[in-house]
Amino acid sequence: MRPVYALSGGVSKFAKARPDKTFQAIVKEAYDYAIADIGIDFPTFTRAVDGSVASYFSDHFSRQLMAGIMAQDYLGLVPKPSHRVEGGGATGGLCFQEAWKSIASGHMDVCAAYGFETMSHVETWKGNEFIALASDVSWDYPVGGFYSGYYAMMVTRHMKEYGTTVEQMAAVSVKNHLNAYHNPYAQKRNRYTIDDVRNSPMVAWPLTRLDICVMSDGAAAVIFASEEGVERLEAAGAEIPRPLVQVTGIGRGTDAMRMSDRPHVDYETFMQDYATDQERATEETRDHYRALWERGTRYPGVHSFRAGRTAGNMAYKHAGITDPLAELDFVELHDAYTSSELQTYEDLGLCRYGEGGAFAASGKAFMPGIDYGLDLTSDPVCPVNPSGGLIACGHPVGATGLMQGVFAIWQLQNTIGKHFGDETLQVADARRGAIHSHAGTGTYVTVSILEREGNR
Amino acid sequence: MSDARREETLGGFVVHGVPFPVETDPDALAFLKRMTPIQIEQQYSITYLHSYGQDSPWFAGASNKKLLASREPDSGYTYATPRGHDMYTGRETEWIDVTDRKATVHAFTVCYFGSEEFLPDTPFVLALIEYEGVNTLFLTRLIGLDHTQASLEWIGREVQPRFLRNSKLKPTDVYFVPA
Incomplete structure (x- = not known):
């Protein structure tokens, strides 16, 4: 595999509803921004790009099959090659990785990944019904x-x-909403307290409305290139900042569609098949897990996302990461729920299984320099969802994983201030970050590692 | 300021005639860029002929007040939610009757909202049930508990199946109640 660079990205404003434009035109907002950010005009980029990958989750929301080709057409990319990818909530993350593959394999030198969802075309509870059709319609949906x-x-x-406590989960909501206060692309930019989160309407006990992301209309796009692709674009007049942002690791995992079918493996199997190298390395951590198993824990059960652990381990191995908390400067992860952010800390090895709640409330995943109004016990170590994540930015499904990629590129280019008009969310000297995309109940999960070229 | 608001709904009057410039002079055409979008309602409904395929005997069993599970013949690995083939050996599973197995709550929630189809049922309790000697779980409705008293103490509580007298040939033909 050859080096793959993520050159630029664009995100449309995520909103509850965007009736002002069709989905193709919303995609074009994000796509045009990505092109403009490398200082090139539309016709020149169209000549330089080899093809694309499109992502959207549901044909139901727009009542339109083949929406991918309609976006491809509107962007002026026909007759260049393209395909649509779909994998529930992980659709955008899968799109990011499919575009990476197009470059890494040598099939393309310049590839555009774009994704979108327009969820406002149906009422909220019908939208929930469409999403629930992603669960087994024989056994789970009914x-x-x-x-x-x-x-x-x-x-x-x-x-x-x-x-784990509801207050620990609420700390995630406070963090992500307040981070988004500084992100103009976010759908919800509010300062909340733990009490606000707990006192908001109960949706599914113990999750309240402020523990859960919202539906959105929106689009995102990322431009990838090989070294040859970078040269081609620069020869055409592009101004691509250095150091380049390289995608150095990708990983994916899956799990049983019905969470009721997930296994409950013993300690030995967990340590052999799922533990991180870091977890296997210390007696203290092995003791921690032995104690959990003695109390009845089995893995993954329904409390953990085996697909996330598998994807993380794969991406870390690819990128040469052995201590993710110390070696990642930030993580943009799929926080469709505050609970799933907390669970994902564990899957990604930012803390051990069983410690996600304490980690969430400790402050280690918070941004420095922001007063969250919480009594945090630790300094920030690795900000998680500095953008505000899905909970605050919104979750237009096919765009979400790409949105994470865009924000990661901007962090690593040190250009958050330029794009947000506010430096607050710029992670100081960000050199390496992870993005994590997750489909319903952890069926598909992708993890991709991005870093500044020359980081190692 | 209060954030109270009326619920938004679709529906309303059919409107004949849409405002548009009387003349399509350059100024009028340029003004079209400043128009708000036209939104229309589109109806879509369909009836599917859904087959339960190899899982069909489970529904026949529930209609006759029997709770079935599927088991890999050699390893004995047993699925509370049926699978026609075992995920580890790839072999075809066999049916077993687990109606009288001890059952406990593995996890649960109280849904105060839901998909449109289930909004009339809210609040309802969703639960994953463990059967003794069975390796996987079963998703069901839990009836007979006070949803306002939801507590982690419910996890581990013994429950038992009840069957609808008038089968609907859905997984909800069985539900669970405290034992």
Whole structure:
């Protein structure tokens, strides 16, 4: 595989509804921004790009099949090669990685990845029904198909096994909403307290409305290139900042569609098949896990996302990361629920299984320099969702994983201030970050590592 | 300032005639760029002929007040939610009757909102059930608990299946109640 660079990106304003434009024109907002950011004009880029990958989750939302080719057409990219990818909530992350593959394999030298969702075309509870059709329609959907309910069940098990609290989850909501206060692309920019989160309407016990992301209309786009692609674009007049941002690791995992079918493996199998190298390396951590298993924990059960652990381990190995908390400067992860952010800390090895709640409330995942109004016990170590994540930015499904990629590129280019008009969310000297995209109840998960070229 | 607001709904009057400039002179055409979008309602409904395929015997069993599960014949690995083939050996599973197995709550939630189809049922309790000697779980509705008293203490509580007298040939033909 040859080096792949993520050169630039663009994000449309995420909003509850964008009736002002069709989905193709919303995609073009993000796409045009990405092109403009490398200082090149539309016709020149069209000549230089080899093809694209399109992502959107649901044909139901727009009542339009083949929406991918309609965007390709509108962007003036026909007859160049393209395909649409879909994988639930991970659709955007899969798109990011498919575009990476197009470059890494040598099939293309310049590839555009674009994704979108227009979820406002149906009423909220019909939208929830469409999303719930991503669960097994024979067995899960008819019982009361509702993803917030599924995630709530997962976290009640996490709470029971690990002592996780609703206040720890609420700390994630406070963090992400307040981060987004400084992100003009975000849909929700508010200062909340733990009490605000807990007192908002209960959706699925114990998750309240402020524990859950919202539906959105929006689009995002990322431009990838090989070394040859960078040369081609620069020969055409592009101004591509140095150091380049390289995608140095990708990983993916899957799990059983029905969470009821997830296995409950023993300690030995967990340590052999799923533990990180870091976890296997210390007696203290092995003791931690032995104690969990003696208390009845089995893995992954419904409290953990095996697909996330698999994707993380794969991406870390690819990128040469052995201590993710120390070696990542930030993470943009799929926080469709505060509970799933907390669970994902564990899957990604930012803390051990069973410690996600304490980690969430410690302050280690918060941004420095922001007063969250919380009594945090630790200094920030690795900001998680400095953008505000899905909870505050919104979750136009096919765009979300690409949005994470765009924000990661800007962090590593040190250009958050330029794009946000506010430096607050710029992670100081960001050299390496991870993006994580996750489909319903952890069925598909992608993890991609981006870093400044020459970081190592 | 209060954030109270009326619920938004679709529907309303059919409007004949849309405002548009009387003359399409350059100024009028340029003004079209400043128009708000036209939004229309589109109806879409469909009836599917859905097959339960190899899982069909489970629904026949529930209609006759029997709770079935599927088991890999050699390893004995047993699925509470049926699977026609075992995920580890790839072999075809066999049916077993687990109606009288001890059952407990593994995880649960109270849904105060839901998909449109299930909004009339809210609030309802969703639960994942463990059967004794069975390796995987079963998603169901839990009836007979006070949803306002939801507590982690519910996890581990013994429950038992009940069956609808008039089967709907859905997984909700069985539900669970405290034992």
